[in-house]
Amino acid sequence: MAKIIVVTSGKGGVGKTTSAAAIATGLALRGNKTVVIDFDVGLRNLDLIMGCERRVVYDLVNVIQGEAGLNQAMIRDKRVDNLYILPASQTRDKDALTSEGVEKVLDDLSRDFDYIICDSPAGIERGAQLAMYYADEAVVVTNPEVSSVRDSDRILGLLSAKTRRAEQKRDPVKEHLLITRYHPERVTYGDMLNLEDIREILSINLIGLIPESEAVLRASNQGVPVTHDQKSDAGQAYTDTVSRLLGEDVPLRFHEFQKKGLLSRVFGGGRR
Amino acid sequence: MKLLEFLKRERKQSASVAKERLQIIVAHQRSQRGQPDYMPMLEKELLEVIRRYVNVDQEAINISLDREDDCSVLELNVTLPHSG
Numbered sequence: 113m114a115k116i117i118v119v120t121s122g123k124g125g126v127g128k129t130t131s132a133a134a135i136a137t138g139l140a141l142r143g144n145k146t147v148v149i150d151f152d153v154g155l156r157n158l159d160l161i162m163g164c165e166r167r168v169v170y171d172l173v174n175v176i177q178g179e180a181g182l183n184q185a186m187i188r189d190k191r192v193d194n195l196y197i198l199p200a201s202q203t204r205d206k207d208a209l210t211s212e213g214v215e216k217v218l219d220d221l222s223r224d225f226d227y228i229i230c231d232s233p234a235g236i237e238r239g240a241q242l243a244m245y246y247a248d249e250a251v252v253v254t255n256p257e258v259s260s261v262r263d264s265d266r267i268l269g270l271l272s273a274k275t276r277r278a279e280q281k282r283d284p285v286k287e288h289l290l291i292t293r294y295h296p297e298r299v300t301y302g303d304m305l306n307l308e309d310i311r312e313i314l315s316i317n318l319i320g321l322i323p324e325s326e327a328v329l330r331a332s333n334q335g336v337p338v339t340h341d342q343k344s345d346a347g348q349a350y351t352d353t354v355s356r357l358l359g360e361d362v363p364l365r366f367h368e369f370q371k372k373g374l375l376s377r378v379f380g381g382g383r384r
Numbered sequence: 385m386k387l388l389e390f391l392k393r394e395r396k397q398s399a400s401v402a403k404e405r406l407q408i409i410v411a412h413q414r415s416q417r418g419q420p421d422y423m424p425m426l427e428k429e430l431l432e433v434i435r436r437y438v439n440v441d442q443e444a445i446n447i448s449l450d451r452e453d454d455c456s457v458l459e460l461n462v463t464l465p466h467s468g
Contacts, residue, residue, distance in 0.1 A: 257402075261410075262406065265410045266413065269414070269417045299399070301397075302397030302399050303397070303398050303399055304399055305399050305402050305403060309403045313403065313406050313407055313410055
């Protein structure tokens with residue numbers, strides 16, 4: 113039985129797809145058979161971030177509508193064994209995803225995989241609700257910024273009411289907070305919410321903290337999930353996040369502002 | 385350097401303003417969590433009915449739904465102006 117994890121946020125542009133790709137890659141690198149599914153029907157992008165956009169033949173909607181089998185639609189990652197991508201469709205038909213269809217796909221995948229990562233679209237519409245409905249755990253991606261925090265709270269409300277676990281009165285979906293685009297220097301000067309504040313306002317556990325990093329754009333430019341860039345702060349922070357998802361106790365890094373010394377100012381280094 | 389620190393202290397830190405605002409809005413959002421989908425509409429229509437008789441504004445009305453063991457209690461609190 114696979115564990116189903118939805119990566120969600122409410123607000124767009126906070127790093128859902130980047131995080132879904134990075135976490136899926138990290139889980140597979142640790143030897144877990146993992147599939148990452150793009151639920152953003154009409155606006156697929158996970159394939160670009162994973163660097164497999166030219167290998168898309170069939171997609172999630174084709175599978176649901178019986179036009180292709182799962183094995184035809186899933187794309188095997190070129191870099192990591194045990195990692196597969198199920199792309200979203202580019203159709204403009206909003207009702208292309210059905211609840212029964214999604215359930216069947218997840219059930220079929222559950223037999224073969226250890227982890228199923230659902231990359232949710234932004235918003236709280238149908239696509240986002242379907243992405244979270246069957247989840248066992250949720251990674252709520254939040255930026256240290258008011259609208260993102262507020263939207264994350266709305267998503268937490270949906271997770272506790274509009275999921276299969278909630279409706280069947282089973283154990284609730286396990287919620288994790290992932291803070292991205294964190295800027296320790298701005299936090300130090302009081303111009304950015306600090307992680308403790310965000311955690312307190314949303315009152316959920318912190319699973320990871322990804323610093324604002326040049327490595328993220330570099331990774332998406334190249335179509336290589338940032339987890340592969342282990343020299344970068346963001347890459348290491350995602351690796352830590354994956355370890356915590358696997359139940360390990362890993363200390364937090366990259367949350368403190370270190371004033372640059374004269375030497376590193378002259379020679380660069382440190383942050384990459 | 386001292387002067388710089390002094391100038392910095394003058395400005396209220398924007399992050400603490402953000403925190404205060406978020407705490408209020410999130411508390412409000414959470415109070416509405418789990419309530420039936422018809423609540424906002426019910427609230428709006430109740431307000432319209434009351435306004436047909438008394439001129440009160442939005443803040444004077446407080447509606448809440450509390451769940452007890454086997455029933456729910458809809459509580460409606462209206463603060464009427466003095467002149468009635």
